[in-house]
Amino acid sequence: MKNKTLLDKKALERTINRITHEIIEKNQGCGALSLIGIRTRGVHLAQRIRDKILDVEGISLPLGILDITMYRDDIFKLKSPVLKKTEIPFDVNNKTIVLVDDVLHTGRTIRAAIDAIMDLGRPNKIQLAVLVDRGERQLPIHPDYAGILYTANPEEEVLVRLRELDSKDDVIVVKPQ
Amino acid sequence: MKILIKNGRVIDPANNIDAVLDVYINGALIEKIDRDIPEKKGDVHVIDASGAIVAPGLIDVHAHLREPGYEWKETIKTGTMAAVKGGFTTLVCMANTSPVNDNGSVTEAIVEKARSEGVCRVFPCGSITKGLKGEELSEIGEMFKAGIVAISDDGKSVKNAGLLRMAMEYVTIFHIPVISHCEDEDLSKGFVNEGRASLLSGLEGIPSIAEEIIAQRDMTIARYVNSHVHLTHISTRGSVDAINQEKRRYKQISCDTCPHYFTLTDEATLTFDTNTKVNPPLRSKEDVDAIKRGLKNGTIDIIATDHAPHDLTSKDVEYNLASSGISGLETAFSLSLALVREGVLSMKELLEKFTINPARMLKLPFGTLTPGKPADLIIFNPDTPWVVDTKEFASKGKNTPFQGMELTGKNLLTIVDGKIVYRDKGFGR
Amino acid sequence: MNWDKKDLLGIKGLSREDIILILDTAESFKEVSQREIKKVPTLRGKTIITLFYEPSTRTRTSFEIAAKRMSADTINISASTSSYVKGETLKDTAKNLESMMPDVIIIRHSMPGAPHMLARIMDASVINGGDGAHEHPTQALLDLFTMREKKGKIDGLNITIIGDIAHSRVARSNIFALKHFETKITCSGPPTMLPPYLEDLGVKVEYNIEKAVKNADVIMMLRIQKERGGISYIPSIKEYSTLYGLKASHLEKAKKDVIIMHPGPMNRGVEITDEVADGPCSVILDQVENGVAVRMATLFLLAGGDG
Numbered sequence: 001m002k003n004k005t006l007l008d009k010k011a012l013e014r015t016i017n018r019i020t021h022e023i024i025e026k027n028q029g030c031g032a033l034s035l036i037g038i039r040t041r042g043v044h045l046a047q048r049i050r051d052k053i054l055d056v057e058g059i060s061l062p063l064g065i066l067d068i069t070m071y072r073d074d075i076f077k078l079k080s081p082v083l084k085k086t087e088i089p090f091d092v093n094n095k096t097i098v099l100v101d102d103v104l105h106t107g108r109t110i111r112a113a114i115d116a117i118m119d120l121g122r123p124n125k126i127q128l129a130v131l132v133d134r135g136e137r138q139l140p141i142h143p144d145y146a147g148i149l150y151t152a153n154p155e156e157e158v159l160v161r162l163r164e165l166d167s168k169d170d171v172i173v174v175k176p177q
Numbered sequence: 178m179k180i181l182i183k184n185g186r187v188i189d190p191a192n193n194i195d196a197v198l199d200v201y202i203n204g205a206l207i208e209k210i211d212r213d214i215p216e217k218k219g220d221v222h223v224i225d226a227s228g229a230i231v232a233p234g235l236i237d238v239h240a241h242l243r244e245p246g247y248e249w250k251e252t253i254k255t256g257t258m259a260a261v262k263g264g265f266t267t268l269v270c271m272a273n274t275s276p277v278n279d280n281g282s283v284t285e286a287i288v289e290k291a292r293s294e295g296v297c298r299v300f301p302c303g304s305i306t307k308g309l310k311g312e313e314l315s316e317i318g319e320m321f322k323a324g325i326v327a328i329s330d331d332g333k334s335v336k337n338a339g340l341l342r343m344a345m346e347y348v349t350i351f352h353i354p355v356i357s358h359c360e361d362e363d364l365s366k367g368f369v370n371e372g373r374a375s376l377l378s379g380l381e382g383i384p385s386i387a388e389e390i391i392a393q394r395d396m397t398i399a400r401y402v403n404s405h406v407h408l409t410h411i412s413t414r415g416s417v418d419a420i421n422q423e424k425r426r427y428k429q430i431s432c433d434t435c436p437h438y439f440t441l442t443d444e445a446t447l448t449f450d451t452n453t454k455v456n457p458p459l460r461s462k463e464d465v466d467a468i469k470r471g472l473k474n475g476t477i478d479i480i481a482t483d484h485a486p487h488d489l490t491s492k493d494v495e496y497n498l499a500s501s502g503i504s505g506l507e508t509a510f511s512l513s514l515a516l517v518r519e520g521v522l523s524m525k526e527l528l529e530k531f532t533i534n535p536a537r538m539l540k541l542p543f544g545t546l547t548p549g550k551p552a553d554l555i556i557f558n559p560d561t562p563w564v565v566d567t568k569e570f571a572s573k574g575k576n577t578p579f580q581g582m583e584l585t586g587k588n589l590l591t592i593v594d595g596k597i598v599y600r601d602k603g604f605g606r
Numbered sequence: 607m608n609w610d611k612k613d614l615l616g617i618k619g620l621s622r623e624d625i626i627l628i629l630d631t632a633e634s635f636k637e638v639s640q641r642e643i644k645k646v647p648t649l650r651g652k653t654i655i656t657l658f659y660e661p662s663t664r665t666r667t668s669f670e671i672a673a674k675r676m677s678a679d680t681i682n683i684s685a686s687t688s689s690y691v692k693g694e695t696l697k698d699t700a701k702n703l704e705s706m707m708p709d710v711i712i713i714r715h716s717m718p719g720a721p722h723m724l725a726r727i728m729d730a731s732v733i734n735g736g737d738g739a740h741e742h743p744t745q746a747l748l749d750l751f752t753m754r755e756k757k758g759k760i761d762g763l764n765i766t767i768i769g770d771i772a773h774s775r776v777a778r779s780n781i782f783a784l785k786h787f788e789t790k791i792t793c794s795g796p797p798t799m800l801p802p803y804l805e806d807l808g809v810k811v812e813y814n815i816e817k818a819v820k821n822a823d824v825i826m827m828l829r830i831q832k833e834r835g836g837i838s839y840i841p842s843i844k845e846y847s848t849l850y851g852l853k854a855s856h857l858e859k860a861k862k863d864v865i866i867m868h869p870g871p872m873n874r875g876v877e878i879t880d881e882v883a884d885g886p887c888s889v890i891l892d893q894v895e896n897g898v899a900v901r902m903a904t905l906f907l908l909a910g911g912d913g
Contacts, residue, residue, distance in 0.1 A: 067634065070646040070676075070906075080608040080911045083634045083903075119643055373803045377618065379718040379740030379778060382802075449719030493697050495717040497738075 006132065006150055006158070007171040015147040016045070019129055020052040022145050023098060026127075030057060034092070036064040038101040038113050039084055044164045045131060046100035064088030066099075071112035086116070093121040098144075102160040104130040107141035132171055134158050178222065178595060179203050181214060185226025185556060189233060190525050191533040191545035200231055202552040205595040209548055222597075224605050226556050229589060232528050233544050234266025234297075234553035235510060236535040238433055239331070239356070239409050239481035241502070242268070242299070244290065245283070246275025251486040251573045253287070257295040259484070259506040259572035261599040264588035266297050266553035267535075267543050271331045272304035279304040281319030288324045296598045297591075298553070300326040300539070302356060305344045311336050314344055321351045326539045329356035331409065332456075334391045336362060338398065345404035354405040354431070354538060359391035359416065360457065368497055370458040374443040380496060383458050389415035396420070400427040407538060408432040410483050412457040414467030421476040431538045433479035436512035437503055437578070439468045445578060451492045451499035452578040455485070469521045478534045480527075482509040486574020504567075504574030512579070514559050514586035524559070552595040556604075561587040609907040613725045613732040616741035617782035625786055629751050631903035632896070638675060639898055649678035652709040652909050657699070657724075658735070659685045659715045664870050664894065665735050665745070669712050672901035678709075678909070696720060700727045709909045713737075731908040739773045745869050746779035748900040752893050753824055756865050761788040764861070766818050767809075768794045768850060769828030769877055770839065772801040776869045777828055781807055794818035795828075795850055798839040815850055822860040826867045827852050827877050843876055852878045857887060865889045 007015060024030050030053055037046030043065050050061050067084040075081055099113055114126060129145040134152040150173070152158055157174040180202040187198040187210060199214040200207065216223055237260065243251035253270075260268050270287065272278035278287060284301050291299035303320035305328045307313050317328055328348060334357065335341040345355050364387035369375050371382025392408050396419070399406035408420065411434045424430050437455060442462050445453045453459060471477040485502025492499050510531065516522045522530075536544030543553050565582050567575035591599035609627060617625075638646055654673040656666050666682065673680045683703075694702075696715075703711065704727070712733045713721045718740035725732040736742040754760050765784060771777040771793050784791055791809040793800060805811055812818040819825055830846065840846045857864060866878075866888045874880055883890060 070634075070638075070648040075648060075910050078911050080610060080907075082608065083631045083906060085634045086637055115647070119646065120641060371802060373806050376801050376803050376807065377778075379738050379775060381739075384802075449722045490695070494695055495715070495723065496719045497717045 002175060004173040005170055006148060006173060009169040012169045012171060015131065016048050017052060019145045019147055020049050020056065023049065023129065024053065024057060026144070027096065030059060030061065032096055034062045034064065034090055034095045034097050036066050036088065036097055036099050036117065038099065038109065039065060039067045040165065041160050041162055042101040044162045045102060049100060049129070062090040064090065066113055066116055068109060068112040068116055071116045073108060073112065088120060091121060092117055092123045095123045096125040096127065097123045098127045098129055100129045102131050103158050104128070104133045104141075104143055104146070105136060107137045107139035110141050111139050131160055132158055179220060180222045180224065180592065180595070180597070181216060182224045182226050182231055182556065183214075185229050185231035187231045187546065188525055188528055189546040190529040191233070192547055194546070195525055200546065200554070202592065202595050205552055207546055207548050207550055207552045210546060224556070224590065229556050229558045230524070231554060231556050233532040233546050234555055234591065234593065235264045235531040236267040236539070236541070236544050237265050237482050237484065237506065237509070238269045238407070238479055238535045238538065239435075240268045240270055240484040240506065241273065241486065242270040243486060244274065245286065249573070250488050250491075252294070253290050253299060254294040254296070255571060255573050256484070256486070256506070257291070257297045257299060259504075259570065260297050261591040261593065262571050262588065263506040263508070264510045264555045264557060264591060265506060266555070266591060266593045267300065267541065268297060269300050269302050269326060269539065271302050271329060273309060273332045277304050277308050278302070278320070278325075279307045279309075279315035281316060281323045284320045284323035284325055297593050298543070300324065300541070302327045302329050302331070304328065305330045305335055305355065306340065309333065311340065314340070314347065317344070317347060317351070321353065325353070326541065327354045327356050327407065329358065329409070331356060331358045333362065334358055334360050338394060341395065342398050342402060345399055345406065346402045349402070349404050352540065354407040355399070356407045356409050357391070357395040358410070359388045359395065359408055361387045361390050364390070368454060368458070369446045370443040370460045372443055372461045374446055378447055378449070380446065385413035385415055385460065385464065388413050388457055389419060392416045393419050393423075396423045396427070396430055399429060403429070405429040405431070409481060410435050410438070410457060411471070411477060412438045412460050412464060412468070414464045417467045417471035417476055421471070421474070424476065431478045432476070433481040434468050434472070434477050435481055435483045435505065436509045437505070439465055439472065439516070440512050441578060449496050450578060451494070451496055452503070452576050452580070454496060454499050454501050455483075455503050456501040469516070472516065472530065473521050478530065479538060480509070480513055480530045481535075482506050484572070484574075486572050487576045488573070489575065492576050502576065503578065504570065504572050504576050506572060507570055508565055508577060508579050508584065510557070510588060511563070511584040511586045517559065518585070552592055554592050555588055556590040557586065557588045559586040561585070563587050609911070612908070613721075614743055614904055614908060615721050615725060615732065615734045617743050617746050617779045618741065620783075622786040625747065625750065625783060628747055628900065628903050628907065629754060631906060632747075632751055632899040635902035635906070636896070636899035638902070639895070644675050645677060646675065647677045648906060649673065649676040649909055652678040653681065653707065654678045654710045654712070654905065654909070655681045655683060655703060655706070655708045656712045656735070657683045657703070657714070659713070659720070660736070662714055662736070664897070665714065668894070668897040669735065669901050672898050672905055675898070676902055676905060678905070696723060697727060700724050704728050704730065710905060733904060733908065736775055738775065739778070740775050741779045741782075742775040743779050744897070744901055744904060745776050746783045747904070748893055748897040749780055749826065749867060749869070750783055751896045751900050752867065752889055753865070755892070755896065756889055757823060760784070763787075763823040764790045764792070764821050765824040765826060766792045766794060766822040767826045767828065768815060768818065768852065770799040770830055771795055771804065771828065772799050772839075774828045780826065781809055792818050792822070796840055796846070815856065816859060819856045819860045822864055824865055824867060825852065825860060829869070829871065829873055830876055847876050851876060852882050854879065854881045854885065857882065867893055870894070
């Protein structure tokens, strides 16, 4: 098995910085924004984006954590699904929400996440930020902010590793033997 | 028909025999037991019993044959087929049929049916009270003339001690025992033994004292009126202790227990398997140990089956609603052989409790291989392993908690009245 | 830690980890119950049957709300409307229900082991909603959930259970569950209501209620089971109330932050005074709310996944 590195530590940081700046630029500042990270790695990415915005703009954005398990369309195919808490400590009504996840692939996770957010209220706008867009969409979903594009083979796995969980920062492609 | 059984280990507790001998049966009687009986020419059927044990046919003092009235649960035919498969050549069948065996004509009907369809000897037990209602005495004399060997209201106790006293006095003219089912009904509103297991399962418990109080009462009455009482399916430590004490000062007391009371504890009920529901209930480990001690020191004279066959529907319901009982004839002896392997009893002592002791209790001329006596005997191998499979039961009752269990020791051949009535697949062929 | 069981028949058979998994999962579902729109699509298309052979408002409603909040379809069958009264056996009822292809069946029955029998017959997951004096697992789980929520932990708690323990499935399930944690359990009530061998379960028996509540973190009151003939175990309801009714004066002997629990329905003025039931220490209504979350969690664990 040979792993390919898509982003190393430095590149990962630069990519997150760029996404952050794009968010600020596109929304002409970010006073009205709220961030929601999708468990598990989307949460840590959202935290980094929030920290960066605090650095650059001096604004601390509200951050929510979303567990999409209850909304998955494959819930009856999973061996034994594990549910974690959803914690969104703000009212989503009329907000512009930036949904953050690590890898965008089929789009099914994002569909579930949008449904989950809509059950909590009626946001004004939902934007999507992902670190890697690996293509092969099965639903009409498009990211507003994508770190990198990498068209992976179906058997390849794109892994985002973050220091908060994996004790290192990088993005790699794992090819099965 | 002449049968010569060669080279078996012959154990006849009544005559204190335990040796490799040949047994010669002529017609319905045992003619001779000796070393190396020559094979005469002619119509002698020779059976090689090498490596097996030859013993008197087993006698069960407590079985339910369900006929008349509950033929879907068992008949005299299927019940006796199960009996000979399990090594029994004589059965006492209890009175809780429909109609109840409380008068001479019911007894006659059972005796007649047993003669025409039974494959082993069947002796009815009459009821103590009419309709088992505990209110007035059954026609004991009429039943005695028709062939009963004991009286019992098995299934419950005679609640009225005055009435029981009269029954015990009355039967002394016939010299037959009163078989007591010991259960105080006010104390036994439950379904399983009252103990740690009932605490865990939430099933209402039956305390051991429900049995012990009546056991003591019935022995006290028997002593007072000088009658023979036989306490059946004894299951608790307190009963064993009380019988042991009482036997020291009064002789006409005998008792039996059943294999499930020394094989299983009330832990077996925790699965809610209704096949573990039996009355009296499966007891605690302490009780099981006491039963074994009672068997070893002779307090318990007899091992009975309490064969209680039921149809599937009677058991395939909630535990509380299920009928009580175990279909026991086909597993009782094999389960009991474990007592020999555990060192609780010698093979001779075990056979005593299945043969000569019940014969003496019922004053029947069976249970021994004495020449001149009826040729009722079995050949069994105490080491043959087999797996209990109710699909192969001869009994209609498939209700047993021992389904799927591997047992050691198997009956191979049963002879009743000089005729081979059961032969295990493959034995002697 | 993953869930791998088909049924929830009792606390017996669950490990400490199983219990914690259910409680953790219930925390996620509690959030759903606090939303404006209390519905998630998780069990869409699943059929859940409640089969109740005993009257119950709380448990049945709680399961039904739990199922509906997860978008499952629910069917309620009660003994009065089912053919049970016409003499159909539980086995036949089970076979008939099976042909309706339910995913989960919640059964309440007056006889211990009835859910176990159902589970042996049916492919559907079976949840014991209370079987006689045996078990009531979801009640114990919601009680533990409430304790953990109020006290921050279960380990280290002193729990006093007062009342008719002999006939209480709630007490049994709670004792089985609490024994998985470092708890001290004291049972109190008249001797006729405390079953023999109770101490073998590792609980302390204290007939004097004043002593039993001393230093308690949790006092759990049980209802007098009138329908199970509980009345004959005591001379009179009035006398029971005098000896074992929980009064405000008892709370002074317990820990300052003691919580009072009751599985309901309460016999006010019998096992508990109004003052205590409605007082600041009472968490009785929290128990009801948490019941929905815990039942959502059990339904999710049993009906979710490919199991």
